[in-house]
Amino acid sequence: MTDAGSLLAGDSRYQQVGTLGSGAFSTVVRARDRQTGEEVAVKLIQRGSLVADRRLYVKREVAYLAGLSSHPCIVSAHEAFLTSTHLCIAMELVEGGTLFHWVLGQGARERPPLSVADARWLFQMLIIGLDFMHRRGVANRDVKLENLLVDSKTAQRPLLKVCDLSYSKHDADSAAQTMVGTAAYLAPEVVRWSEHYDAKKVDVWGAGIVLYVLLYGQLPFEPSRPDIFAEHDERRRPPPPDRQVDAGAEELLAIMLARHPAQRPTMQQIIDHPWFQADLPPGALTLNDELLTRTVDDPSLADRVSALVDAACYTGTDHHLPDRMTVNLRAGLAPP
Ligand SMILES: Nc1ncnc2c1ncn2[C@@H]1O[C@H](COP(=O)(O)OP(=O)(O)OP(=O)(O)O)[C@@H](O)[C@H]1O
Numbered sequence: 127m128t129d130a131g132s133l134l135a136g137d138s139r140y141q142q143v144g145t146l147g148s149g150a151f152s153t154v155v156r157a158r159d160r161q162t163g164e165e166v167a168v169k170l171i172q173r174g175s176l177v178a179d180r181r182l183y184v185k186r187e188v189a190y191l192a193g194l195s196s197h198p199c200i201v202s203a204h205e206a207f208l209t210s211t212h213l214c215i216a217m218e219l220v221e222g223g224t225l226f227h228w229v230l231g232q233g234a235r236e237r238p239p240l241s242v243a244d245a246r247w248l249f250q251m252l253i254i255g256l257d258f259m260h261r262r263g264v265a266n267r268d269v270k271l272e273n274l275l276v277d278s279k280t281a282q283r284p285l286l287k288v289c290d291l292s293y294s295k296h297d298a299d300s301a302a303q304t305m306v307g308t309a310a311y312l313a314p315e316v317v318r319w320s321e322h323y324d325a326k327k328v329d330v331w332g333a334g335i336v337l338y339v340l341l342y343g344q345l346p347f348e349p350s351r352p353d354i355f356a357e358h359d360e361r362r363r364p365p366p367p368d369r370q371v372d373a374g375a376e377e378l379l380a381i382m383l384a385r386h387p388a389q390r391p392t393m394q395q396i397i398d399h400p401w402f403q404a405d406l407p408p409g410a411l412t413l414n415d416e417l418l419t420r421t422v423d424d425p426s427l428a429d430r431v432s433a434l435v436d437a438a439c440y441t442g443t444d445h446h447l448p449d450r451m452t453v454n455l456r457a458g459l460a461p462p
Pocket residue numbers: 146147148149150151152153154167169201217218219220221223224272273275289290291292
């Protein structure tokens with residue numbers, strides 16, 4: 127692809143070489159670092175879309191990505207920068223596509239169904255990543271197959287990485303009340319949208335939906351009808367009859383998809399569950415403790431991210447504004 131067909135400006139550090147995906151407010155492209163030759167993913171968010179709540183959400187997304195991306199189960203952020211049209215986030219390129227593509231999409235039909243052992247392995251990585259986020263005080267609020275990337279290049283077994291932190295929220299932010307997320311994954315308390323809810327328990331519900339799909343190859347609830355959550359226990363789709371899943375997995379599913387958030391386990395309780403503990407990769411559980419004790423981090427990063435997003439919102443013609451502003455995200459963010 128030439129620069130003429132590219133969303134990235136011709137004088138950007140990165141040259142666009144393809145497109146990876148798009149969502150409601152952004153496009154993610156594959157690009158090459160002109161200096162190092164490294165291939166990266168760049169998320170381009172239109173500057174004009176940064177109005178109202180979006181401005182705050184994007185500040186959080188960039189800041190939390192910087193703070194969490196030292197973890198192998200969370201996509202690594204490199205830098206954030208502005209072009210004349212977009213706010214851009216350069217990230218590690220994950221080659222294998224989304225978990226949706228693997229389990230429910232076109233790609234799934236070309237592969238045999240996941241074994242229960244592989245389903246558990248992918249689930250373990252999701253929970254270890256979410257546990258790290260939760261222990262840093264951040265809830266994801268949009269756990270779904272489309273936001274989980276499969277890195278199939280680097281290991282014998284594919285790795286899983288959480289990629290989209292658009293709706294993430296820190297304990298120190300105001301209480302969660304907004305109905306955000308995706309219909310098929312919405313927890314019952316989020317659907318009752320006027321209530322405050324515990325965002326971490328909403329992640330447990332989302333991870334329960336992902337586990338169900340990994341085990342049974344289908345969504346447990348009918349998408350696009352959030353009203354069914356009023357009586358979801360009765361309406362959960364029965365698993366396919368030919369699929370044998372052991373009782374431990376079913377028990378974990380039942381508590382993760384408990385209707386009342388207080389009855390759902392924490393990430394730590396999921397980790398302690400015997401079905402989770404079986405066949406666990408060595409070192410997986412000490413990793414989070416190690417990363418949490420590291421004291422690198424840059425306490426002024428949140429301010430610079432905030433200034434970058436504010437600058438991106440400016441749509442006037444004052445050429446003194448820092449159009450080419452860049453914030454290095456590799457340094458990481460100090461815990462609030
Ligand atoms: N680091 C990455 N490596 C490879 N592909 C990626 C990467 N990040 C995102 N993608 C692809 O781009 C798609 C969209 O990414 P993402 O979910 O972050 O953006 P979005 O849905 O546009 O976000 P928003 O919800 O803020 O609009 C993903 O589903 C995935 O296919």
